[in-house]
Amino acid sequence: MDSDELSEKQNRGVAARIREELARRRVSRQYLADLAKISLSTLEKALSGHRPFTLATTIRLEEALAMRLRVSETLDNVAAISNGHADEQFGAYSRASVAWIEGLYLTVRPSFGDRQAIFAYCTEIHWNEAASNLRFNEKDRLDAAFTQQGTVSIPNLSGHIYLSTNTSGQQRLIIVSRPSITGEMYGILTTLQAGRGAQLTPVAAPIVLIPMKALADAPLGRINPDQPGFDAYAAYLKRTVEEPFAMFLPGVAAP
Structure with a gap:
């Protein structure tokens, strides 16, 4: 060999x-x-x-x-390594303690290609036996080539949930709150936006993960203001910054 x-x-x-x-x-x-x-x-x-x-x-x-x-x-197996617990770098949680977060979520954020529109797709959070931690993977994205997957960290100290993608060192991060009483998780997305040619620009935007079971037949893709679902999605995003679950601070460079 x-x-x-x-x-x-x-x-x-x-x-x-x-x-x-x-x-x-x-x-x-x-x-x-x-x-x-x-x-x-x-x-x-x-x-x-x-x-x-x-x-x-x-x-x-x-x-x-x-x-x-x-x-x-x-x-013999991963259980012998981890005993059903995630590594400390992910929050050292046990599977039993995070079972409540597993499931399928409708994910909404502003559209990067059209500032008047909202982008909607699915995110699944599940326990991965081989890695002994939570993972997420996106589904039903209109721009399938940019579909993401990665790890889920749930540390006790911050009280927030981190969905992180690391592909050959290139990273994307979502930070959301613990679920509200109705299950939604509100927060912020930091990633790179594709521009002209090979240009990539750092961008941040509000994002909400909503239990899919709460929204039957939720429309996916790029949702314009005149389409069904837009007003409901916009209300979720508005709540993200008004409560606020996430803040976009003004500064000397702000317009």
Whole structure:
């Protein structure tokens, strides 16, 4: 076995975790291969056991999925490592203590492409057994190429929830409040906005995660002022800054 290749046992574990994530996130192998910048043939052969995963390929897949795929061979399973608890860097929470946050959320924020519109999509928060922590992944985005996934931190000290994406060092962060009595989480998104050509500009915006079960047949995509759902979504975003759950401070550079 090449020193850059995973062992047979590691290969089986990595393949099983990848198949689980593909099913959970409802994405294709081609989508994952493109996201990880590897060929579909390489991914298919590794998943089928015809070719070992290399360390470089595994790291790319871990970055694309925002999760660790490799587990120490000296331990039977992740439970032996974590005992059902997330690492301290995520808040050291147990699965039982954060079960209330798992589920599907309607996510609304201002549209970056049209300042008069609102952008709506789904975010799923779930427990990942392999990593032993909460993960999130976005679904049903109009701009599917920008779909995000990552880790969920819930520290006791701040009383807030952090949804973080880290792809090859490029990061996006959502900070939201603990759920209100009706389940909504209000906060702020910091990310990069795509401009002309390859230009990227840092941007911040209010964001709200609303339990999907509270809004039957919620419209998704770019919602314009004359479309159903706009007024309700606008009210959620307005509450974010009026209560305030998030503040946008004026300063010497403010218009």
